[in-house]
Amino acid sequence: MQRVFSGIQPTHGIHLGNYLGAIRHWVRLQEDGRYECIYCIVDQHALTALHDRRAMTDNTYEVAAALLACGIDPAKSVLFVQSHVPAHAQLHWVLACVTPIGWLNRMTQFKEKAGRDRERAPLGLYAYPVLQAADILAYRAVLVPVGEDQKQHLELSRDIAGSFNRKFGVDFFPLPEPLITGEATRVMSLRDGRRKMSKSDPSDMSRINLTDDADRIALKIRRAKSDSIRGIWYDPENRPEASNLLAIYAALAERPVAELEAEFRDTLFADFKTRLTELMVEKLAPITRRMREYLADRPHLDRVLAEGAERARAIATPILEEVYDIVGFLRPGRRET
Numbered sequence: 386m387q388r389v390f391s392g393i394q395p396t397h398g399i400h401l402g403n404y405l406g407a408i409r410h411w412v413r414l415q416e417d418g419r420y421e422c423i424y425c426i427v428d429q430h431a432l433t434a435l436h437d438r439r440a441m442t443d444n445t446y447e448v449a450a451a452l453l454a455c456g457i458d459p460a461k462s463v464l465f466v467q468s469h470v471p472a473h474a475q476l477h478w479v480l481a482c483v484t485p486i487g488w489l490n491r492m493t494q495f496k497e498k499a500g501r502d503r504e505r506a507p508l509g510l511y512a513y514p515v516l517q518a519a520d521i522l523a524y525r526a527v528l529v530p531v532g533e534d535q536k537q538h539l540e541l542s543r544d545i546a547g548s549f550n551r552k553f554g555v556d557f558f559p560l561p562e563p564l565i566t567g568e569a570t571r572v573m574s575l576r577d578g579r580r581k582m583s584k585s586d587p588s589d590m591s592r593i594n595l596t597d598d599a600d601r602i603a604l605k606i607r608r609a610k611s612d613s614i615r616g617i618w619y620d621p622e623n624r625p626e627a628s629n630l631l632a633i634y635a636a637l638a639e640r641p642v643a644e645l646e647a648e649f650r651d652t653l654f655a656d657f658k659t660r661l662t663e664l665m666v667e668k669l670a671p672i673t674r675r676m677r678e679y680l681a682d683r684p685h686l687d688r689v690l691a692e693g694a695e696r697a698r699a700i701a702t703p704i705l706e707e708v709y710d711i712v713g714f715l716r717p718g719r720r721e722t
């Protein structure tokens with residue numbers, strides 16, 4: 386059975402971009418039946434940006450509740466928190482030792498997130514893609530469903546896996562494949578159609594959170610940037626905002642963009658926004674309601690995550706031991722011949 390791995394940071398609650406770009410596909414793969422799915426709340430990655438104990442804890446619960454509400458079923462998928470499985474950090478170090486710095490220097494996410502003051506950026510932010518490779522390779526996963534923004538990091542994970550195999554003369558790690566699919570692989574900000582919808586955007590009006598109620602969704606869509614052209618069609622170069630909202634509609638409705646272009650060819654932007662709001666509320670309200678129920682029962686979430694971590698450790702620990710053997714680390718208490 387092929388193994389699938391993906392992760393999400395608890396830097397904030399989940400937004401529509403995370404849902405349409407990634408989590409919806411996680412659920413599909415889980416239900417497909419052909420894969421062993423491993424889904425991780427990557428709190429160690431979040432630590433590169435979030436230095437607030439309370440927020441880290443609350444966000445981790447919120448993301449866990451959101452994933453369950455979206456349809457991740459702990460009986461079918463392994464759902465756990467990254468820091469509960471030490472193999473991620475341990476493998477990270479081994480992989481860091483086979484990753485040339487030049488590869489990391491090319492990572493655009495580091496450049497964007499570190500900004501101009503690169504000298505003061507934490508080492509963790511720079512090493513982030515190596516930890517991401519460790520997350521995937523700790524399970525020898527082959528398929529990684531992600532949004533388009535993670536494409537470059539996934540290519541690096543493949544390079545790192547290849548580098549390890551070459552340096553130690555083994556064929557141990559498979560080269561993981563990104564799975565970037567659907568009508569909304571890169572959901573853009575509601576305030577600026579050229580920027581990605583993101584948890585770290587300071588403006589809450591830029592994104593739809595899975596915790597937003599119907600009134601808040603309606604307000605955000607009403608205020609979303611628009612243009613004064615009649616009719617809605619897909620042209621990201623010239624009409625980024627209209628194109629983004631159309632792609633969101635297509636993804637939520639599970640209908641092709643081309644079909645919707647024909648339907649909305651003469652529709653006023655304001656009327657299109659009303660239709661989008663109705664659809665979004667219809668699709669997201671049940672998730673939000675379930676999420677609140679899960680959030681009200683933290684002991685249940687603790688149990689789910691503890692069981693998930695146990696299952697994850699059972700897969701990752703023997704893989705890490707094999708890696709340690711390959712690089713020649715002594716096993717404690719075992720005499721090498």
Ligand code: AQP
Nearest residue numbers: 394396402403406407531532570571572582583584585
């Ligand atoms: N705007 C997006 N459109 C489509 N997919 C997206 N993803 C994120 N934003 C979009 C996908 O969601 C998964 C989890 O993302 P993440 O939490 O690991 O971090 P990220 O990609 O850095 O997302 P954010 O929201 O921008 O977080 P911050 O602001 O904390 O960095 C990934 O599969 C991602 O591709």
